[in-house]
Amino acid sequence: MKDEVVVIGAGGHAKVCVELLQAMGHRIAYCVGSADSSDHCVGVPVLKGDENLKKLRQAGYQRLFVAIGSNAIRVRLASLALEQGYQLVNAISPHASISPTARLGVGIAIMAGAVINAETRIADLAIINTGATIDHDCEIRTGVHIAPQCCLAGNVVVGRMSLLGIGCKVIPEIKIGDEVTVGAGGVVVASLPNRTTAVGVPVRIIKQLPDV
C-alpha cells in the first residue's frame, strides 16, 4: 500500500486542504480534478476525471481526502471513494485549538485559527473553516460547512450538509436543520427547519425547499 494521500478536488478549497495535509506531515500524491482544472494545485499534479480514483486505488493508493466545498458533492464523492476501498484522513491545521474532549469523525477539514471547545462532536466530512469558533457541547453533523469566522455558542446542533456562511453567529441551544443555508453575516436566534435559507440580523427565512 502506498502511504501518500490522494486529494479529490483541485480548486481553492483544495489548495488550503493540501497545505493543511502537508503541514500535518502527509505527502500528497495527486489531486483528482475535473476536465477544466489546472494542471497543478499548489504544486501537486492534477489528474482530470473521477475515473482516476479507481486507477489510483488499483495502483495501491488507499488514503484519501475530499477537498470539495459543496457539501452535497463532498458527501457523494466520499461515499464513492469509500465504496472503492479508500480510507478518509482528516486535514487539521496545527494552528487550530481542539479540546481533548471533542470528538471528531473522518474526512474533516479544520482550518487555522478554528477553536472547538469541550465535548463538541464534529461528524464525518465537516469543514470548520478559518477562525470559526464552536463552543462546548455542540453537534456538527455529517457534511456541514461552518465558514470562516462563524461563532457558535454552546449546545448548538447543525444538521447534515448545512452551510453557515461567512461570519454567522448562533446563540446557545439553537437547532439548525439539515441542508440549511444561513447567509453570510446572519445571526441565528431561533431554530431553523430543514432545507431553508435564512439571512439577516436576526435571520429570517427567505427560501424553503420541499422535503425529499
Ligand SMILES: CC(C)(COP(=O)(O)OP(=O)(O)OC[C@H]1O[C@@H](n2cnc3c(N)ncnc32)[C@H](O)[C@@H]1OP(=O)(O)O)[C@@H](O)C(=O)NCCC(=O)NCCS
Ligand atoms: C444566502 C445566500 C446563499 C443567498 O444566495 P441566493 O440564493 O443566490 O440569493 P440572492 O443573492 O438572490 O438573494 C436573495 C435576497 O437575499 C438577500 N441576501 C442574500 N444574502 C444575504 C446575506 N448574507 N445577508 C442579508 N441579505 C442577503 C439579497 O439581498 C436578496 O434580497 P432582495 O430579494 O431583497 O433583493 C448568499 O447570499 C450567501 O450569503 N452565501 C454565503 C456564502 C458563504 O459565506 N460561503 C462560504 C465560503 S467559505
